[in-house]
Amino acid sequence: MTTRDIEQRFWRSPLVPWIEWRSTAHSSQAYKLHQHPQFSIGAIIDGETVTCCSGREYHLYQGEMVLIAPREAHSCNPAGNRSRSYHMLYLDEAWCLQQLGFAPGEHLHCTQTVLRSPSFFTAFMHIISLMEDSRTEALQEAVRALLVSLPGLQTAEKPAEFCNHMQTTLLADIQQPPSLDCLAQRYTLRKETLIRQFKLATGLTPAAWVNNARVEFAKAQLRAGNEIADVGYESGFADQSHFHRTFVSFTSSTPRQYAQGRSISDNK
Structure with missing residues (x-):
């Protein structure tokens, strides 16, 4: 299956410019090691993903989540070329810092990469349902509630x-x-x-x-x-x-x- 044949959705809105949602279904496509300026939260819906982040390798399964700090080099690839389905939320770093009460211009860092918690997964999927139903008025509070409850978010030293x-x-x-x-x-x-x-x-x-x-x-x-x-x-x-x-x-x-x-x- 080529990339163009994979079922993918990218959702964004000027009403909530600090968030972007990606949904990918039944994909065995791999990524190069990469980074992005947003804080990202991913959830595995089906299959298995191998995440490489900060020099470590993590195996994630259905119902598990990954946290990736802005500018953190990482990859999230299928295990054994088997397909997996997942959602990703990309959150603007400045918005996250504001919600968390950190100073503007700081760099967000994650001390915990993998979440294996049904309650966090349920909260994440609730956010997805709000986006699917176009309920932008409730989206900000739901995302903020998840963000401030996530473990291990702190500020980091800036690069040399x-x-x-x-x-x-x-x-x-x-x-x-x-x-x-x-x-x-x-x-x-x-x-x-x-x-x-x-x-x-x-x-x-x-x-x-x-x-x-x-x-x-x-x-x-x-x-x-x-x-x-x-x-x-x-x-x-x-x-x-x-x-x-x-x-x-x-x-x-x-x-x-x-x-x-x-x-x-x-x-x-």
Whole structure:
């Protein structure tokens, strides 16, 4: 089964811009190690998922949940190429910090990755039902109630200044970021040392991080309704085939599937 044949839904709404919902059914597609700027909460509906996060591997089964901090490199792949079904909620980090009473600009961190609790799973599925029924008026309180009850959420130290500066440099021109040779010269480091230090801080090599950043940029453009062909070019991909392959490898969905995700307000 190809990615485009998998049943996937992406739901979002201007009424609740701090949340996005993804639902994927009976998929054996795998992801590359990746990260995203949102705090994410996942729930396994059927099958088994192998999650790699913070250098550890976790096996999740039906009724179990995973918590992934913003910018945490991770993958959530099927076990033994068998299909699994799951829901993912992506929550804006700034919104989460506000609900949790943390200072703006802090970095959210999870000390617990896996939840094996029927009560948390029931609360999560209640949130999904609210979105399915377009009950946006009740959604914020339900999500907030789940968020503040989750164990192990705290703030973390910010990345080293070198890493922050290098990420800013790479993002300054997403279409043509500086080469590793140029960066190594700028930071007076051997190229191998630069790659090692960057991966230690982010979980990704600079090349993988740039591709991940391009995909996140593309997702924002697609959410805004921009044309797929234009988005691929603006995101820095050589051609549409390169854009499609990279997008699928990091998201396990096609750009078109992601772009066609309807707002939950469309069902009202």
